[in-house]
Amino acid sequence: xxxxxxxxxxxxxxTMTTSLADVAASGATLRAFLHGLPGVDRVxxxxxxxxxxxxxxxxTAKAKAIDLAISMVDLTTLxxxxxxxxxxxxxxxxxxPGGDAPKVAAVCVYPDLVAVAAEAVRGSGVKVASVxxxxxxxxxSLEVKVSDxxxxxxxxxxxxxxxxxxxxxxSGDYLKxxxxxxxxxxxxxxxxxxxxxxxxxxxxxxxxxxxxxxxMLAGADFxxxxxxxxxxxxxxxxTLIMLEAVRDFRDATGRQVGVKPAGGIRTTKDAIxxxxxxxxTAGDDWLTPEWFRLGASSLLNDLLMQRQKLATGxxxxxxxxxxx
Amino acid sequence: xxAIFEYAPAxxxxxxxxxxxxxxxxxxxxxxxxxxxxxxxxxxxxxxxxAEIASATSDDVDRAVQAARKxxxxxxxxxxxxxxxxxxxxxxxxxxxxxxxAVLESLDNGKPIRESxxxxxxxxxxxxxxxxxxxxxxxxxxxxxxTTNGQGGTKPLGVAGQVIPWNFPLLMLAWKIAPxxxxxxxxxxxxxxxxxxxxxxxxxxxxxxxxxxxxxxIVTGAGDTGAAVVAxxxxxxxxxxxxxxxxxxxxxxxxxxxxxxxxxxxGKAANIVFEDAAIDQAVEGIVNGIFFNQGHVCCAGSRLLxxxxxxxxxxxxxxxxxGTLRVGDPLDKNTDVGAINSAAQLAKIRELSExxxxxxxxxxxxxxELPDKGFWFPPTVFTGVAQSHTIAxxxxxxxxxxxxxxxxxxxxxxxxxxxxxxxxxxIWTEKGSRILWMADKLRAGVVWANTFNKFDxxxxxxxxxxxxxxxxxxLLGLEAYLDV
Numbered sequence: 001x002x003x004x005x006x007x008x009x010x011x012x013x014x015t016m017t018t019s020l021a022d023v024a025a026s027g028a029t030l031r032a033f034l035h036g037l038p039g040v041d042r043v044x045x046x047x048x049x050x051x052x053x054x055x056x057x058x059x060t061a062k063a064k065a066i067d068l069a070i071s072m073v074d075l076t077t078l079x080x081x082x083x084x085x086x087x088x089x090x091x092x093x094x095x096x097p098g099g100d101a102p103k104v105a106a107v108c109v110y111p112d113l114v115a116v117a118a119e120a121v122r123g124s125g126v127k128v129a130s131v132x133x134x135x136x137x138x139x140x141s142l143e144v145k146v147s148d149x150x151x152x153x154x155x156x157x158x159x160x161x162x163x164x165x166x167x168x169x170x171s172g173d174y175l176k177x178x179x180x181x182x183x184x185x186x187x188x189x190x191x192x193x194x195x196x197x198x199x200x201x202x203x204x205x206x207x208x209x210x211x212x213x214x215x216m217l218a219g220a221d222f223x224x225x226x227x228x229x230x231x232x233x234x235x236x237x238x239t240l241i242m243l244e245a246v247r248d249f250r251d252a253t254g255r256q257v258g259v260k261p262a263g264g265i266r267t268t269k270d271a272i273x274x275x276x277x278x279x280x281t282a283g284d285d286w287l288t289p290e291w292f293r294l295g296a297s298s299l300l301n302d303l304l305m306q307r308q309k310l311a312t313g314x315x316x317x318x319x320x321x322x323x324x
Numbered sequence: 325x326x327a328i329f330e331y332a333p334a335x336x337x338x339x340x341x342x343x344x345x346x347x348x349x350x351x352x353x354x355x356x357x358x359x360x361x362x363x364x365x366x367x368x369x370x371x372x373x374x375a376e377i378a379s380a381t382s383d384d385v386d387r388a389v390q391a392a393r394k395x396x397x398x399x400x401x402x403x404x405x406x407x408x409x410x411x412x413x414x415x416x417x418x419x420x421x422x423x424x425x426a427v428l429e430s431l432d433n434g435k436p437i438r439e440s441x442x443x444x445x446x447x448x449x450x451x452x453x454x455x456x457x458x459x460x461x462x463x464x465x466x467x468x469x470x471t472t473n474g475q476g477g478t479k480p481l482g483v484a485g486q487v488i489p490w491n492f493p494l495l496m497l498a499w500k501i502a503p504x505x506x507x508x509x510x511x512x513x514x515x516x517x518x519x520x521x522x523x524x525x526x527x528x529x530x531x532x533x534x535x536x537x538x539x540x541x542i543v544t545g546a547g548d549t550g551a552a553v554v555a556x557x558x559x560x561x562x563x564x565x566x567x568x569x570x571x572x573x574x575x576x577x578x579x580x581x582x583x584x585x586x587x588x589x590x591g592k593a594a595n596i597v598f599e600d601a602a603i604d605q606a607v608e609g610i611v612n613g614i615f616f617n618q619g620h621v622c623c624a625g626s627r628l629l630x631x632x633x634x635x636x637x638x639x640x641x642x643x644x645x646x647g648t649l650r651v652g653d654p655l656d657k658n659t660d661v662g663a664i665n666s667a668a669q670l671a672k673i674r675e676l677s678e679x680x681x682x683x684x685x686x687x688x689x690x691x692x693e694l695p696d697k698g699f700w701f702p703p704t705v706f707t708g709v710a711q712s713h714t715i716a717x718x719x720x721x722x723x724x725x726x727x728x729x730x731x732x733x734x735x736x737x738x739x740x741x742x743x744x745x746x747x748x749x750x751i752w753t754e755k756g757s758r759i760l761w762m763a764d765k766l767r768a769g770v771v772w773a774n775t776f777n778k779f780d781x782x783x784x785x786x787x788x789x790x791x792x793x794x795x796x797x798x799l800l801g802l803e804a805y806l807d808v
Contacts, residue, residue, distance in 0.1 A: 039754045041774050044605030054438060056334035056657035065329065244604050279329045280648050287328040 020253060023217055027175040030214070034174060037213060040205035040241055049236035055276045059310075062272070066307045068287065069271040070101055073303075074129055074260065074295045075324065076108040078136075078228065084116045090324040091120030098304050098322060105289040106159060110135070111152035118156030129159035129194070133184055136198075136227035138163040142180055149187040160184070161194040161224060164211065166201045174214055181218035194222035194260055194293075199238045200230040208238055212245035222258035228295065233263025239274055243281040256285065262295025268306040271299060297324065331650075334657040336437045341428045343521065346376035349384055349544060350527035352391035353537025359384050360545060365520055368434035369654050369663040369698040377520050380543035382552040385512065388541040389556045392483040392510040395538030400480050400508035404460030411456030411505060413533040418449045421529065425522055429494055430654040432521040434663030434699070435617055437655050447779055448498040451797075454781035455502035458802060462507065465799055467808040479807040480508035481584060482560035485553040487574075488523075489566045490516035490665050491620035491721075496565050497523050499785075499796050501540060507805035509561065512541045514553050518666045520544045551577070559583060561805065565622070568719075568745075568790050586794025586804045588622065588786060590719040591747030593768065594740035595625030595776060598733075599634045601752035605774065607641045610725070613750060613776040615649060615661050615703050619723040620669070622791075623748035625776050627709075627716055629736055632729040639707060639727065646703050647690040661723060664699040673701050673722035680706050680715035685726070711742055719745070733758060737765045746788025750776045769795075 023033040057065055075094045077086060087109055094104045106127035109117050114130045121128060130152035134140035140148075149160055162184045168176040185193050195215035199208050215223050223242055226233035239261045246257045259282070261274055271294055278286050286292050301321045309315050346362065348355040358378030366373050380388070399407070418425065425448075426440040435444075462478035463469050470477040484504045488496040493515060504511050515523035523542050530540045543549055547570075554562050554574050561584045564574050568589040578585045595613045597606045613625025630638050654662035664670040681687050685706040694700040701722055709716050709726040716726050730736040740749055749768040751759050763771045769787045772778060779785070779797075786795040794804050 038601070038603040041602035041605040041754075044602065044608055044774065048605070048608050054442065054657075055331065057331060058334045059332045061330060061332035068329070241604075275329060279327075284328045 020217065024175070024178050027173070030174045030178060031172065034210040034214060037209055040209055042205055045205055045237045045241060049240045049277065052240075052276050052280055053236060053273045055273075057272050057276065063307070063310050065272045065275050066268060066303050066310065067102055069268070069275060069294060070097060070300065070303050070307070071103070071105060072289045072292055072294050073104040073300055074106045074108045074262070074293045075104045075300055076228070076262070076295055076297050077324070078108070078110060078131060082110060082113060084113065087113045087116045088120045091117055091126070093300070093322060093324050094126050095121055095124040097300060099308070101304055101307060104300065105293055108161065108295065111148060111155065111157075114152050114155035114157045127158040128156060129161055130155075130157040131161045131163075131227075133162040133180075135161070135163055136229040138165050139167070142183055145180065146183055146187045149184050153187065153189055153191050157191055159192045159194060160188050161196055163196045163198060163227060164215065166198055169202065169207070169211060169214075177214055178218045181215060181220065185219040192221040193219065194224045194258075195220040196224045196227055196262075198227055198230055199225050200232045205237065205241050208241050209245055212242050213249065216245070216249045216257050220257060222260050222293070224260040224262055224295065226261075226263040226295075228263035231264075234261030234265055234295070236273060236277060240277050240281060243277060243286070246286070247282045256291060258291040258293065259286065260293040260295055265294055265296050266298050266302065268302050271303060300324070331658050333653070335653065336427055336430075336655045336657055338427055338431065338655065340424045341431070343375050343428070343431075346378070347520070347524045347544070348378045349380050349388070350524065350540070350542040351384070351388045352395075352541065353531065353535075355527070358544070360549070363517065363546070365432060365518060367431050367698075368518075368665050369695070371697055371699075374432060374521065377544050379545040380514075380549045380552070385543055385549065385552040385556060388512045388543050389483055389485070389558050391538035392512050392541050393558055395536055396480075396482055396510045398536055399505075399510055399539050402508070404462060407506060407508065408456045408459035410533055410535050411452050411459060411502065414529060414535070415449050415452035415456060417529050417532055418445070418452060422449070425494060425525060427655065428525060429522050430662070432519045433490065433493060434654050434665050436659040436662045437657055438659065439617060439662075444492060444495050447781070448494050451495075451498040451502045451781045455506040458503075459506040462802065462806070465802050467803060467806055477806070477808070478507075481805060481807055482509060483558060484509045484511045484561040484563060484805065485556060485559040486511055486513040486563045487550040487553060487566065488513065488515055490519040491617060491622070493519040494522040494526065497526060499565075500563050503796070503801045504561075504563075504805050505539065507802060509805050510539045512543060512553055512559070514543050514545065514550045517544075517546045554578065561585075563794075563804065564588070571792060584804065586786075586796065587792035588794070588796060589747075589790060589792040590721075590745055591622045591624065591787065591791050592627060592717065592719055592743045592745045593623055593625050593748040593750070594627045594629045594736075595750040596629045596730075596736045596740060596752065596762070597631065597634070597638060598736075598751075598753040598755070598758065599631045600754050602754060602774070603634075603638065603641060606752040607638070607645050609750060609752060609774070609776045610642055611645055611649070614725040615723050616777050618661055618664055618701070620665060620721055621777065623770060623777065624721075625748070625750050626720060626725060628725055628727045629730050629739055630727060631736075632731055635727075635729050642705065643688065643690070646705065649690065649692070649703050651692050651700070651702065652695060661703055664701050664722065667699055669721065670699040670701060673720055673724060676715060676718060676720045677704060677724055680709075680713065680724075680726070683713050683715070685709045685713055685715060711739060717743065733762065737762060741765075741767045744790040747791035748772065
C-alpha cells in the first residue's frame with residue numbers, strides 16, 4: 001500500500017500494489033478479479049439502505065446537511081434544447097443560488113456548451129463538468145469518444161463525466177470497458193474523470209460492485225451512478241454499494257475515489273438520506289464536495305426552500321425561488 | 325475531532341403516553357388491587373420510577389383463574405367468526421395506538437424507539453391479524469374435526485396460564501394471547517416484573533375492544549406470582565418464555581399433571597459466515613444478530629462462527645461497523661442500541677464478560693460514551709474464543725459477541741450444534757446448495773439464510789434440546805392451544 005501522500009493521485013497504476021496493477025493484464029485476469037469480489041445480497045443491501053433512510057435529521061443537523069448538500073450539487077442541464085442563454089442562466093444560479101446559501105460544486109453541460117459555462121462561472125470556484133463519450137448511450141467508436149472528451153477539455157471543462165460501454169460490460173468484455181476508460185482518462189489531462197456506470201442498465205448489485213471496481217482500477221477519479229436518462233437512476237442501495245466500493249478500494253490501494261449519485265434525487269429528504277449513507281458507510285473523508293457530489297437539477301430549489309423554512313419557520317411559495 | 329455531520333438529538337415525544345401513578349391487576353375485565361406488596365417499574369435508561377405496580381398473591385391468581393374459567397364457557401362457545409371479530413378489533417386498535425405502545429415499550433424496557441416502532445409493534449399487530457384469520461378456520465388446520473361427542477380437533481384446552489419475559493414484552497404477549505384466544509381458550513398472563521406497562525395498556529385495549537370480561541386476565545408480580553399461575557390446579561395449559569433455569573422448574577411443577585406445556589427457553593445461536601458470503605450484508609447480519617434489542621434476544625446470534633480464511637477481513641469490517649452504532653437514549657429516533665433492561669441483567673452481563681477476559685479471550689468495544697445514569701453496556705466482541713470458553717457456552721443475553729473460527733462446512737455444523745441449546749442459527753454464503761445442506765444438519769428450530777432475526781407470524785418458532793419444546797407461530801402454533 002502506498003502512503004497517504006499519493007491519495008487522489010490520478011496516475012493510479014503506478015501507485016497501486018503490484019497484485020492489483022496486474023489485474024488488467026488480460027481479459028481473463030480482469031474477469032477473475034471482478035468475479036472474485038464478494039457478492040452483494042440484494043435483500044440485505046436494500047434493507048440496510050432502508051434502515052439508514054429512517055435516520056431522523058433535525059434542527060442544527062438538518063441545517064448543516066442542507067448547506068453541505070447545496071455545496072455538493074452538480075447543477076445539471078442535459079437537454080437537446082439547451083442553448084447558451086439557458087446555460088448562462090443556470091450558471092448564474094450555480095454561483096449565487098440565493099440568499100446566503102453556498103455556491104454549488106459544479107455545473108454539468110454538454111461538450112458544445114462548455115465554453116459558455118466556463119465563461120459564466122469564471123473566478124467563482126464553481127467547476128465546469130461536461131458529459132462526453134457519446135453520452136448517454138456510449139454507442140460510438142473509441143476514437144469519437146476520445147475526441148468528444150478532448151473537445152470538452154479544450155473548451156475548459158474541469159471535469160469529464162464519461163459513460164461506460166454497458167454493452168461490452170454486460171457481454172463480459174471487461175477489458176474493452178477498462179481500456180476505454182484508460183484512453184478517456186488520458187484525454188482528460190488535468191481534468192477529473194467521473195465514470196458513469198449507468199446502474200439502471202447493469203441491473204444487479206453484483207454488477208454495480210464489479211463496474212465500480214473496474215472503473216476505479218482504470219483510473220476513475222469519481223464513480224457516478226447514472227446519466228439521468230435511464231430509470232431507475234440513483235437509488236439508495238446503489239449509492240450504498242458504490243460507497244462500500246470506494247471505501248474498500250482506498251483500504252486496498254490508498255487511493256480515494258469520489259462518488260456521485262445522479263438522477264432522481266429531487267427532494268431535500270432524498271439528499272439528506274444520501275448524506276447519511278456517506279456518513280455511515282464511507283465516513284467523514286467523503287463528506288466534502290471534493291469527494292461526493294449530487295447530480296441534480298430540481299433538487300437545488302427544494303434545498304433552498306427547506307433552508308429558508310428552517311431559518312424562518314415558514315414555507316415560502318415557489319415563486320420566491322428562482323428558475324435556473 | 326468533531327464529526328462533519330453530527331446528528332442532532334431527535335427524541336420521540338413521550339407526551340403520547342399517559343402513565344398512571346399506580347396500576348392494579350386486570351381480572352374479569354376490571355382493574356383490582358393486588359394483595360401482595362406493590363413494586364416499582366423503572367425506566368432502565370434513567371432509573372426513574374415509572375409507576376407503582378400491584379403484586380398478585382396466589383389468592384389473586386386464583387381469582388384470575390376463576391374469572392378465566394367462567395369466561396371460558398362463553399368464549400369457547402362463540403362461533404370462530406365471532407372470536408375473530410374481537411381479535412381483528414384488537415389488532416386494529418394496536419395499530420391505531422402503535423405510537424403510544426411503542427413509546428411505552430421503550431420507556432419500560434429500554435429498547436430503541438426505532439425498534440419498538442419498526443419491529444415490535446408491526447409484528448404485534450400482525451400476530452393478532454394472523455390468528456384472527458385462523459379463528460373460524462380451525463377445522464382446516466389439519467388437526468381433524470371435533471368428534472360427535474365434542475372431543476379433539478378444534479376443541480380448546482380451557483384456561484391457559486402464560487408467563488412471559490421482559491425482552492419483548494408486548495410481542496411475547498401477542499405470541500401467547502393471540503393463538504390462545506383464536507382457538508377458544510381464555511388466559512391468565514403474567515408479564516415480567518420489570519416490564520409490565522404495555523401488558524397493562526393491552527388490558528385497557530381489551531376493554532376498548534369490548535372483549536368479554538375474564539377472557540384475558542393480567543396478573544403482575546415477580547417469580548412467586550408466575551409460580552402460582554403455573555401451579556394453579558385449574559389451569560389446563562402452561563406456556564412459558566424465559567430462561568432455561570426457570571423452564572426446568574416449571575417442567576417439574578407441571579410434571580404428573582394433565583396440563584399441556586410449551587417452553588421457549590434460552591439459546592446460544594451460531595451465526596456461520598462462509599468465505600464466499602456477501603461480506604457487507606453478513607456484517608449487517610452479525611450486528612443485527614447480536615446487537616438488536618441489546619442482545620436481549622433468546623435467538624440472538626451470540627456465537628459468530630467465521631471461516632478462518634476470511635476472519636481478519638471480516639473482523640476488521642465488523643469492528644468498523646460497530647464503531648458506527650449509536651448507543652444511548654432509547655427514545656432518540658437515531659439510537660441503535662438502548663439500555664440494558666435491569667441492574668440484575670447488567671450485573672450478569674458484566675460478570676460473564678469478566679469471565680471471558682479472565683479465561684483468555686480478547687475483548688473489544690468501540691469507543692462509545694455511555695450515559696451516567698441507567699443501565700448500560702457497550703457493544704462488545706470477544707475474539708480468540710474456543711468452544712471450551714464459558715462465553716461460548718453460557719447465554720449472556722446482552723450485547724456481547726463471541727467469535728470462533730472453523731475450516732470446513734462439517735466443522736461449522738459440528739461447532740454450531742455443540743451446545744445444549746438449539747433455538748436458532750444463521751448461514752451466510754452465496755452458495756444455495758450449501759444453505760440447504762447446512763439447514764438439514766443444524767439442530768436448531770429456526771435456521772436463517774443470509775439474514776438474521778427475521779420474524780413472521782406465519783412462521784413457527786421454537787427450540788431443540790434445552791431451548792424448549794412446542795412451537796409458537798404459524799399453523800403449528802395452533803396445536804399448542806387445541807386438544808389434539
